[in-house]
Amino acid sequence: MMPIWTKSGEKHAVTLLKVQDCHVLRYISKEESGGKTARLLVGGKNASPFSKLESAHEIFKEAGVPRKQKVTTFNVTDDAIIKPGTPLYAAHFRPGQFVDVTAKTIGKGFQGVVKRWGFKGQPASHGQTKTHRRPGAISTNKAAKVYRGKKMPGKMGNIYRTSFGLKVWRINTKHDIIYVNGSVPGYTNCLVKVRDSKLPTYKDCNKNPPFPTFFADGDEELPEDLFDEEIFQFTDPSVTFA
């Protein structure tokens, strides 16, 4: 995570996400998948082909791509279908866009009710016998049962969670890095899924995105760094208020 300053001098914290060897693996049509839209399977980050069975390598062989560590699905409209085997780059996103980031949270193991659900526990003194971090009562007398989904101790973390509506501040095309506002679930260097935001406030925020994706062998040549309009770039002199 890094600080980033706007032209008015305010500081924001930013997470760096690297797009490492992402390729489109397969196209699944709407009828085949049985959903509302067509799907694209995308794989990220190359891994060694020796630790999995040959049968698992079929998808990668069809696309002509080394074995990937993580494979995810994206629901796509029919006009945004990409041919399997195309590489995806960080320039697919542009500064000023809003993005949802999904990842597996840090696993905390088996945790008690105070850490897992934020229960208050009991006081440390004044006669409490062996009861300081326990849940206390779990249901009422009339119910005569414990409801499903009751908050109790258990395995915490290591589940998929999404942070919604994160602004993209800056994109580095040379190293394929996306600077995303705020924090993102997961530990350092973990695998993360980045999608366009589904929040209704950011429905029309993309002005001219590269559609269906940014092709590296195309005609347009992007500069090494793409900045949002409000970012203070370090090539400018210090901020002064007129």
Added chain:
Amino acid sequence: RVSSDGEPPKFQPPPKPVIIDRKTQKEERRFLSPEFIPPRGRTDPLKYYIERKDMIQRRKVFNIPEFYVGHVLAVTTADPYASDKSKRFVGICIQRGGKGLGATFVLRNVIEDQGVEICYELYSPRIQAIEVLKLEKRLDENLMYLRDALPEYSTFDVNMKPVPRMDHEEIPVNKLQVRMKPKPWSKRWERPKYNIKGIKFELPEHKMKAAQKWSQPWLEFDMLREYDTSKIEEKIWKELSEELEK
């Protein structure tokens, strides 16, 4: 000249001039700002490389002078609510923290009997100028104990003129031993954990001995705590000097 033998004095050639090459002597002392050294961790070195590029970019546009803890600095920042749209603060640097772009330094001064400490970010775009007024290192790297010292040690004149520097070589170390206010202090500075050499402890002997109970003499031999930064510093220094010369 009177000769000893009556003969004309032997020609003595003038002494050979000793050439002091000031440039090579200047290059011997290198200062790498502590925020360039990456901390120990499992982060990708690419992240530190990119952060360093941004830091170098900022240093090309805005001059951040070399300073240590104990120097007296004057910082001018932009402020939208001030009448002149800028604020100037003079103070002694108590500590330098943070790594990378978020590096900070704390300046302390006593203004009208009120101690004031301001924490500035080195790479914030609101800072318009940093001037070093007085160059002197102190015996410690962290001068937080000035909060519990007598206020005379933290007062610096706001309109102080920059002290002119003679040599471009050594930064003088001020071996001042500071006198403290009566206890209680904000932290127990006599304990060996803080390892402070710049305080004149006027505590009784038995209290100083009792404080040594918390000493951890095995810490200096702990090999897992060693972080050898010499090679990393060499690489970063080369990178820095190449980029700044461009």
